[in-house]
Amino acid sequence: MNTIRPMTNxxxxxxxxxxxGTPAIDLQNVTKRFRTPSGGVYTALRDLTMSVAxxxxxxxxxxxxxxxxxxxxxxxxxxxxxxxxxxxMGQTVEGIDPRIGYVFQTDAVFPWKNVLSNVATGxxxxxxxxxxxxARAREWLARVGLAxxxxxxxxxxxxxxxxxxxxxxxxxxxxxILLMDExxxxxxVQTRNLMGGELLxxxxxxxxSVVFVTHDLEEAIALADRVIVLTAGPATVKGIxxxxxxxxxxxxxxRFDPHFIDLYHDIWEDLRNEVMISYxxxxxxx
Amino acid sequence: xxxxxxxxxxxxxxxxxxxxxxxxxxxxxxxxxxxxVLRVLFIVVIIGGWELGTRVGFIDPFFWGxxxxxxxxxxxxxTQGTAQGPLWxxxxxxxxxxxxxxxxxxxxxxxxxxxxxxNRFLADILGPYIKALNAIPRVVLGPLFIIALGLDMxxxxxxxxxxxxxxxxxxxxxxxxxxxxxxxxxxxxxxASQRQLTTQVILPSALTWIIASxxxxxxxxxxxxxxxxxxxxxRGIGLLTQTAMSTFNSNGVFASMVILAVVALLMExxxxxxxxxxxxxxxxTVSDVTI
Numbered sequence: 001m002n003t004i005r006p007m008t009n010x011x012x013x014x015x016x017x018x019x020x021g022t023p024a025i026d027l028q029n030v031t032k033r034f035r036t037p038s039g040g041v042y043t044a045l046r047d048l049t050m051s052v053a054x055x056x057x058x059x060x061x062x063x064x065x066x067x068x069x070x071x072x073x074x075x076x077x078x079x080x081x082x083x084x085x086x087x088x089m090g091q092t093v094e095g096i097d098p099r100i101g102y103v104f105q106t107d108a109v110f111p112w113k114n115v116l117s118n119v120a121t122g123x124x125x126x127x128x129x130x131x132x133x134x135a136r137a138r139e140w141l142a143r144v145g146l147a148x149x150x151x152x153x154x155x156x157x158x159x160x161x162x163x164x165x166x167x168x169x170x171x172x173x174x175x176x177i178l179l180m181d182e183x184x185x186x187x188x189v190q191t192r193n194l195m196g197g198e199l200l201x202x203x204x205x206x207x208x209s210v211v212f213v214t215h216d217l218e219e220a221i222a223l224a225d226r227v228i229v230l231t232a233g234p235a236t237v238k239g240i241x242x243x244x245x246x247x248x249x250x251x252x253x254x255r256f257d258p259h260f261i262d263l264y265h266d267i268w269e270d271l272r273n274e275v276m277i278s279y280x281x282x283x284x285x286x
Numbered sequence: 287x288x289x290x291x292x293x294x295x296x297x298x299x300x301x302x303x304x305x306x307x308x309x310x311x312x313x314x315x316x317x318x319x320x321x322x323v324l325r326v327l328f329i330v331v332i333i334g335g336w337e338l339g340t341r342v343g344f345i346d347p348f349f350w351g352x353x354x355x356x357x358x359x360x361x362x363x364x365t366q367g368t369a370q371g372p373l374w375x376x377x378x379x380x381x382x383x384x385x386x387x388x389x390x391x392x393x394x395x396x397x398x399x400x401x402x403x404x405n406r407f408l409a410d411i412l413g414p415y416i417k418a419l420n421a422i423p424r425v426v427l428g429p430l431f432i433i434a435l436g437l438d439m440x441x442x443x444x445x446x447x448x449x450x451x452x453x454x455x456x457x458x459x460x461x462x463x464x465x466x467x468x469x470x471x472x473x474x475x476x477x478a479s480q481r482q483l484t485t486q487v488i489l490p491s492a493l494t495w496i497i498a499s500x501x502x503x504x505x506x507x508x509x510x511x512x513x514x515x516x517x518x519x520x521r522g523i524g525l526l527t528q529t530a531m532s533t534f535n536s537n538g539v540f541a542s543m544v545i546l547a548v549v550a551l552l553m554e555x556x557x558x559x560x561x562x563x564x565x566x567x568x569x570x571t572v573s574d575v576t577i
Contacts (some may be wrong), residue, residue, distance in 0.1 A: 106473035125477040
């Protein structure tokens, strides 16, 4: 699965030292089981194999409860696989890698910190000099369009603005790997399109490899270089699709592109069955 | 540099002043005045009725006191001092015991609450003992403290500490357990060490719970100090009450009650100020019912 990124990559820093063949993220036959509170075992992922190339934007779609988020927590090191191997930059994941950024589905900004210190949190945790960190935090706030909101607290912001804070908080750490767990799913449709475009813009100035989990197929195709479809849980890879739409993309309008519609058709064929399976199961459980 | 700012602009819309707004404000003002008038009227009727009842012989002032007698007692205490020394000295003693007990109890409660809240193993071991200790009515420890620590301040402080400790402890413990898992995960990803997690994520988010417990625990600290003084002391408002009781001076009991109420209300205001200072990031504080 070799994809060529039409986007020009600005950086040629240390990561080119890495062997060209090594993927940024590599999951080999990964299985993840959880213990349920009632004492049973729940298998979220079964024998999942996938990889993400350097600088690639990869979207994962799948029905609800299909272990999409679990995949991300395995890559981030928040959870360990029950079987199989997870590698990041060629190294087996054994804890939280400082090169990883993670944007969560729900609000995860710190409500007791104002916007500026929220953005500065990561570098401050990493003991970087305060004056320099604050200057960089201001810069990132300006970049996500929140200049002038430094002293506000999260509860004073709209959902979209809190998401921007979360993005700045993640990007300031200059992650080489960016994990996003349905980051815009709580936003209204217009804001979501807007944020998608802004994300692509921020990403284009970095060299990060992205794994973007979503249940929204349109969003996945509009943003990604590659879309991976997962089966209904326990999840494994159902299909992989290359999205060869040119960049830069207009996220709000790309859905009218005939090629976009073709892609949507193909992938939906695959996804539909899984969605039905998961829906039937949920009905039986309920 | 600013590429992303569409959403931000619409935030600053100023509402046009209108007649509607003004008449609404006037209605609110009228209501406030009415409430205050009725408030004053209420207390005048209660105290006036009490005074009248004692004058006409409906209430026996020897057992139930008399508002004018209470006032008289207060004036005597303020101007001539009490049997055990000047009034301010009694207030200062009780206040010192309360504040010391409160401070020590809060600090210990937070330390143990956070420690056990973050360490499940330790919590499992000590859990039953803490529950058992909490089940004991803690004032019964008073006599023990008097025997062990004497009639002076330490025994009262100790009683206030145990009264406060458990309240703060349980709140801190629960607060730590309720920390949002997303916030913890986010902090770890952003690079927090275990210590940074505790001081910068767990503590601030448990603070809401801890602060909520401060109102209750302050009144318990006062109870601890005063009960300690009842049991045996050489100074304090509790002793004042106790002396009045043993001389069948019901006005004296009421007068010391008034002093305690004033002290408690002042301290309550301080705790509220502290709460606003520490929880300024919250949209609205729901820690206590305000009347």
